Amino acid sequence: xxxxxxIILKCLLFFFMLMTLSGCLSxxxxxxxxxVVGIGVDKDEEPGxxxxxAQVVKDTAGRASENGSEGDGKAFWNVSSRGNSxxxxxxxxxxxxxxxxxxxxxxxxxxxxxxxxxxxxxYIDYFLRAHEMRPTALILVAEGRASDILNIKPEIEKFPAFxxxxxxxxxxxxxxxxxxxxxxxxxxLMSDTSAQMAPLVSIAQDEESNDIYMSGxxxxxxxxxxxxxxxxxxxxxxxxxxxxxSGVIIVPSPNGQGKAVLEIIKAKSKVTPEIKxxxxxxxxxxxxxxxxxxxxxxxxxxxxxxxxxIQEALAEAIRRxxxxxxxxxxxxxxxxxxxxxxxxxxxSKEWKYIKDNWDEIYPxxxxxxxxxxxxxxxxxxxxxxxxxxxEK
Amino acid sequence: MSIxxxxxxxxxxxFLMAGFVQGSVLLIDFTVGITEHQTWMVILAGLAIAAPxxxxxxxxxxxxxxxxxxxxxxxxxxxxxxxAISIYYIFFFMMTLSFNIRDxxxxxxxxxxxxTPFIFLLIxxxxxxxxxxxxxxxxxxxVSHLFVVTGMLVITSTFTLLTSQMDFxxxxxxxxxxxxxxxxxxxxxxxxxxxxxVAFLMIMGCLNKTEHAVKSTFFGLLIGAVxxxxxxxxxxxxxxxxxxxxxxxxxxxxxxxxxxTVLTRMDFLIGIAQTILIFLKCSILFYVLAxxxxxxxxxxxxxxxxxxxxxxEVIIAATVFQSPVDHAMxxxxxxxxxxAPLIFIFPPLxxxxxxxxxxxxxxxx
Amino acid sequence: MIFLILxxxxxxxINVPGLIKRKEWRELTAFSILYVIAFTLGLMYVLDxxxxxxxxGLQHLIVDILGIEYPQG
Numbered sequence: 001x002x003x004x005x006x007i008i009l010k011c012l013l014f015f016f017m018l019m020t021l022s023g024c025l026s027x028x029x030x031x032x033x034x035x036v037v038g039i040g041v042d043k044d045e046e047p048g049x050x051x052x053x054a055q056v057v058k059d060t061a062g063r064a065s066e067n068g069s070e071g072d073g074k075a076f077w078n079v080s081s082r083g084n085s086x087x088x089x090x091x092x093x094x095x096x097x098x099x100x101x102x103x104x105x106x107x108x109x110x111x112x113x114x115x116x117x118x119x120x121x122x123y124i125d126y127f128l129r130a131h132e133m134r135p136t137a138l139i140l141v142a143e144g145r146a147s148d149i150l151n152i153k154p155e156i157e158k159f160p161a162f163x164x165x166x167x168x169x170x171x172x173x174x175x176x177x178x179x180x181x182x183x184x185x186x187x188x189l190m191s192d193t194s195a196q197m198a199p200l201v202s203i204a205q206d207e208e209s210n211d212i213y214m215s216g217x218x219x220x221x222x223x224x225x226x227x228x229x230x231x232x233x234x235x236x237x238x239x240x241x242x243x244x245x246s247g248v249i250i251v252p253s254p255n256g257q258g259k260a261v262l263e264i265i266k267a268k269s270k271v272t273p274e275i276k277x278x279x280x281x282x283x284x285x286x287x288x289x290x291x292x293x294x295x296x297x298x299x300x301x302x303x304x305x306x307x308x309x310i311q312e313a314l315a316e317a318i319r320r321x322x323x324x325x326x327x328x329x330x331x332x333x334x335x336x337x338x339x340x341x342x343x344x345x346x347x348s349k350e351w352k353y354i355k356d357n358w359d360e361i362y363p364x365x366x367x368x369x370x371x372x373x374x375x376x377x378x379x380x381x382x383x384x385x386x387x388x389x390x391e392k
Numbered sequence: 393m394s395i396x397x398x399x400x401x402x403x404x405x406x407f408l409m410a411g412f413v414q415g416s417v418l419l420i421d422f423t424v425g426i427t428e429h430q431t432w433m434v435i436l437a438g439l440a441i442a443a444p445x446x447x448x449x450x451x452x453x454x455x456x457x458x459x460x461x462x463x464x465x466x467x468x469x470x471x472x473x474x475x476a477i478s479i480y481y482i483f484f485f486m487m488t489l490s491f492n493i494r495d496x497x498x499x500x501x502x503x504x505x506x507x508t509p510f511i512f513l514l515i516x517x518x519x520x521x522x523x524x525x526x527x528x529x530x531x532x533x534x535v536s537h538l539f540v541v542t543g544m545l546v547i548t549s550t551f552t553l554l555t556s557q558m559d560f561x562x563x564x565x566x567x568x569x570x571x572x573x574x575x576x577x578x579x580x581x582x583x584x585x586x587x588x589x590v591a592f593l594m595i596m597g598c599l600n601k602t603e604h605a606v607k608s609t610f611f612g613l614l615i616g617a618v619x620x621x622x623x624x625x626x627x628x629x630x631x632x633x634x635x636x637x638x639x640x641x642x643x644x645x646x647x648x649x650x651x652x653t654v655l656t657r658m659d660f661l662i663g664i665a666q667t668i669l670i671f672l673k674c675s676i677l678f679y680v681l682a683x684x685x686x687x688x689x690x691x692x693x694x695x696x697x698x699x700x701x702x703x704x705e706v707i708i709a710a711t712v713f714q715s716p717v718d719h720a721m722x723x724x725x726x727x728x729x730x731x732a733p734l735i736f737i738f739p740p741l742x743x744x745x746x747x748x749x750x751x752x753x754x755x756x757x
Numbered sequence: 758m759i760f761l762i763l764x765x766x767x768x769x770x771i772n773v774p775g776l777i778k779r780k781e782w783r784e785l786t787a788f789s790i791l792y793v794i795a796f797t798l799g800l801m802y803v804l805d806x807x808x809x810x811x812x813x814g815l816q817h818l819i820v821d822i823l824g825i826e827y828p829q830g
Contacts, residue, residue: 005774012767128637131502136656183634187632348567576827689783693784697784697791700794701795703764703795703796707802708811712811730815730819
């Protein structure tokens with residue numbers, strides 16, 4: 001009896017386990033998922049409500065093989081809903097899609113200009129708290145309505161959201177804006193003094209088509225948008241942050257005619273805050289290497305003397321970019337460089353008194369900028385193809 | 393008289409201990425709400441405080457070879473007081489086990505499988521632990537090798553994958569937080585990952601040779617502490633200020649791994665590692681609870697008690713707290729206060745009394 | 758719920774016949790007591806009867822009566 005009973009019990013147990021353990025209650029099959037790749041948040045006409053636009057991937061594989069053509073050519077669907085809060089709107093989208101959104105693949109969250117101006121702190125919580133959202137998602141601000149940005153069909157990529165993510169990643173080529181993901185944005189929001197930034201996306205309207213492009217960065221203070229930075233101003237910021245990876249600098253050539261155009265190869269920065277005699281001084285040291293990529297003058301710039309002069313001009317140009325950005329930030333009274341946090345880390349005792357008055361103190365900061373620029377190569381030409389007067 | 397017929401070697405003790413401490417890796421995440429970027433300091437300080445305490449456990453075990461905590465209590469404090477203290481310990485094991493089981497459930501419910509009913513997760517996990525316990529301590533000791541190595545691999549690999557996103561200035565300014573918070577943090581860390589090893593007093597009686605017990609315990613503790621330290625450093629360096637707002641910083645950290653668009657979405661990895669490690673910790677606690685209870689009741693074997701205890705534990709785990717917030721708030725206050733005597737006071741006291749009374753007397757035990 | 762009955766029947770069947778055959782009465786008593794406690798708790802859970810949480814009691818004891826508490830925040 002004992003042995004048989006044991007065997008029967010074991011069989012029952014296995015059967016029971018088979019029934020209960022072989023599945024997953026939260027399992028959602030792929031064709032049931034509404035995969036979201038981009039989300040846009042705008043203010044709705046009704047006060048107090050927001051318009052949420054979600055870019056959902058369309059399952060065109062089956063359809064294409066049937067028709068032989070791609071229908072209206074869009075592989076995505078921008079579905080929108082109105083709600084009193086972000087999560088409310090997200091759920092209300094199920095009225096139109098029939099299924100919950102799957103935001104795990106979301107690449108970017110785009111906030112409309114009007115929402116950014118009003119203040120993001122009401123709308124950002126869901127994107128940090130939702131367990132499907134990933135902190136690597138990008139955050140951007142649209143110069144206009146986010147839903148319009150999501151509607152622009154890109155030429156090369158299939159989905160506008162992927163296109164936007166690709167565009168944001170291209171910052172490495174020009175260093176005129178930079179990538180901000182959710183975690184960095186949240187980190188800045190948590191700081192008492194730093195101003196948050198997000199890239200700005202605009203629509204360039206040509207005659208035939210609308211293309212989106214990255215037009216700069218937006219500056220927030222405590223979640224509210226306070227100003228914009230142009231490409232050059234952003235680069236000034238990136239010099240200080242050490243995030244410049246490549247880009248183009250144009251300086252006048254030493255002989256006064258024409259320009260020398262340099263490509264930035266590498267740049268490093270070292271920032272040290274210092275409190276001296278009651279004044280806060282920030283020491284910025286920039287080390288930069290570039291190459292001569294183009295010249296519009298006929299004089300041969302590839303000799304040491306000329307290169308030295310260009311390097312000086314280059315250092316001066318970099319200094320000017322940084323001061324330009326700093327002046328703009330002073331005007332906006334926004335600590336976009338994060339000097340506040342640097343002071344916090346170094347002078348934690350004094351920081352307790354400083355941080356409450358940071359808004360007044362920030363514009364009085366002194367910057368001491370020391371730039372060391374070197375030109376390390378001249379690409380493939382030793383001398384310009386058009387010889388100068390003195391050489392003929 | 394010993395219930396457990398199995399014996400373990402010193403090396404197995406080492407791995408059991410290391411795995412046990414590693415099982416508390418997610419606990420560091422809860423401490424971060426209190427100690428933020430100074431968590432690493434708190435871990436080191438907790439280790440410094442816990443080390444002599446754990447040392448006293450080992451010395452006590454060596455003094456009473458082959459005997460476990462319940463028997464030791466009986467000898468040192470006499471039958472009535474000894475049993476009362478053992479009941480206090482059993483209550484502690486019971487509650488701690490339920491907290492850990494609940495921890496696993498919360499992990500799954502928040503991150504991995506939010507739609508599954510909580511109680512099912514608890515039942516499945518507890519049933520697996522119960523099964524492991526019926527197999528005895530030797531089996532647990534043998535698998536602990538594997539678990540500890542897996543845990544270390546996951547911890548170090550996630551650390552390496554994230555080095556590009558680390559910003560070590562996040563550790564400054566040092567000593568910013570008020571001391572009371574540091575004190576609470578140190579209390580939590582010395583009590584929960586390290587102090588709960590008092591459970592090992594039930595297991596050290598099974599050592600086949602007690603010569604290397606001190607070394608094994610020390611190294612086991614060290615390996616566990618290093619694992620916790622690596623996790624704390626990784627989280628602070630990567631997340632910086634945001635560390636204090638996420639429910640589970642470790643998860644968010646892992647989600648940030650994004651290398652070459654191939655190595656992404658690795659949070660399942662830490663989910664698996666964490667589950668394995670907590671499983672080891674729970675199995676050990678479960679085993680300790682079953683043996684202690686059966687010793688107290690004078691039974692010949694602990695096996696019949698396993699399943700009913702499992703049933704009780706599941707329900708306690710399901711109902712003891714209302715939400716992860718509740719869990720964190722209570723364990724960080726009352727939880728560590730009520731367990732403090734058991735961890736910090738009784739074992740050294742037992743040692744002292746044993747010294748004074750000259751226990752164990754020859755011929756006894 | 759059916760699960761509850763099934764699980765506890767299973768537990769009973771695994772343990773009891775062996776204990777009876779080997780005449781381990783003490784173990785059987787201990788088992789029965791714990792079994793009854795576990796089953797009652799399970800039943801209370803399934804029937805949505807609130808189960809008092811020991812930690813809440815401890816928290817009350819330590820914080821309110823003894824007054825030991827770490828300052829919040």
